Amino acid sequence: MNFFNQLEWSHWKQLTLEDKQLLFRQILMYYVSPLVKVSDVTLVDYELAGIKCTTFECKLDNEEFVFIPGNKEAILGWDLGIQGLPIQEVVYEQELAEESEIFLQFKEIYGFEILDDFNDYVNDFTTPLRKVAVAPMLVQKYALPVGTSFVGSYHTVTANFEGNEIAAAPFLSEIKHQLSPKLSLEESLTWEFPRSLKKDNAYYLEMSSNEDTYSVYKHSADTHQELLKEIHAKGFDLLTEDQWEYAVGGGTRRIFRWGNELLSDQSPWAKSVREKKEGPNMFGLIIDTSKTRFELTRDPSVLKLDIIEDSGCPIIDCLPLSSYYQSGIMIQGESPLAPEEFLYRKTISIEMTQ
Structure with a gap:
């Protein structure tokens, strides 16, 4: 089995610790720029929603990164609407929600009278279902304010x-x-x-x-293009949309990385869901849940997460945290990006060079 096949998740989890250590040393040797200081390599175990991954964390220039095994047949996107979600949590509290301008804007478009209305809303704001190949990668554990x-x-x-x-x-x-x-x-x-x-x-x-x-x-007050130029100089890149969805959700057939539970206060699982939401995912990444900033991807027309106030409608309030959420909002022009509004997460793809 060649080097790249061993870094596929289906093979990686079968390897011995010694083999994993050898492969990770090769990753650091051949894929991390000599301009970047490597330190604090640690073997770690993560689990979320029944999905486990044993992998490595390290610091690159004192910033934490985690190794994510690849998947040549990752299923990403969503087309199932509210299927699998607890219906009693999807239905909103009318008095609370109808005081929200955001809710009223969506209600004017989707109606929100029958369950199919909620299906349409969810499918419109999630990416298309697709099968893609995602290469193994080193991914920054925490997204940083842009610039x-x-x-x-x-x-x-x-x-x-x-x-x-x-x-x-x-x-x-x-x-x-x-x-x-x-x-x-x-x-x-x-x-x-x-x-x-x-x-x-x-x-x-x-x-x-x-x-x-x-x-x-x-x-430094960076535009999207200037940010890319700066991180490229040290061998890093931004995640593509496919890479982001896989790194955040693991390619699971659940709308959220933690499962299909909403964050409704009416849910008996509310406390458990909140702990999973705030903690590391199955690969050890921490995802911003404040709904006060976007996270950049390599494509300036694709932003993940969202800036949105709570509406009182659980599905509207939770959907921006979905692994497959798409806001439809894009960066306008080439103005410097505000760190209060945008995050970025560096990555290094482990791929065969041409």
Whole structure:
């Protein structure tokens, strides 16, 4: 069996640990640019919705990546509407939903009176069913705000920075001033830490979920084309739509990576679903679930995820988190992309060079 066949998921999961280690060393040797620092290689096991994968994580230039085995016959896309979803959760609470402008816009188009209306909505906002070949790949574990590279963490309680101090040196004092301002007593009663902080072509900060730390990034105001040029210089690329759907959902015949459960508060499985939604998928990737940003693909006309407010209708609120969701929205023109609105995830495809 040749090198590439062994990296197919059906073969990969049958290999011994020693064989997997040998193959992964070859991947790092032949497919990662010598300009990129490799560190912290770790064997990991992930499982989601009954799908298990034993694979490797590593850091490339101090950013976490995971190896995803390939699949020559991956089934992607969706054409089953709400089939498999709990019907009692699909039906919306009329009083709550009909106060939502988003819901009313969709209701005007689809009606939402009978189940077939919901089928039409789901099928219109998911990609076509198809069989594709997806090569093995190294994929960034966390998507980053566009135009940024992670340099460290800033702790608001201690005002300490941890990370690449050389990279942060040009703007660290300014950050400390912004986050520890001199305030009058009256001002201090109303002042709050900002959710994010940005200076174009210098830095971008984003508050963590626990509100005690900020992720600190270097920032450059990039267009989609400029971003591609920058990451190509070090041997990376952005995921195609096929690669993204496979990496996020594993090619499963479920509309969401965690299964067919919605995030309705009426569901007895709500807590379990939320934990699966926020945690790593079957390959170890973390997917943004805030519905406040798009994730870029290689094609500027294809954006994954969505920016949408909750409507009170579970299927509208959950569908943007589907592995196969398509918003129909595309990047307009070649203006710099805002890190508050767009994420990007780097990849290296493990394919035979021409």
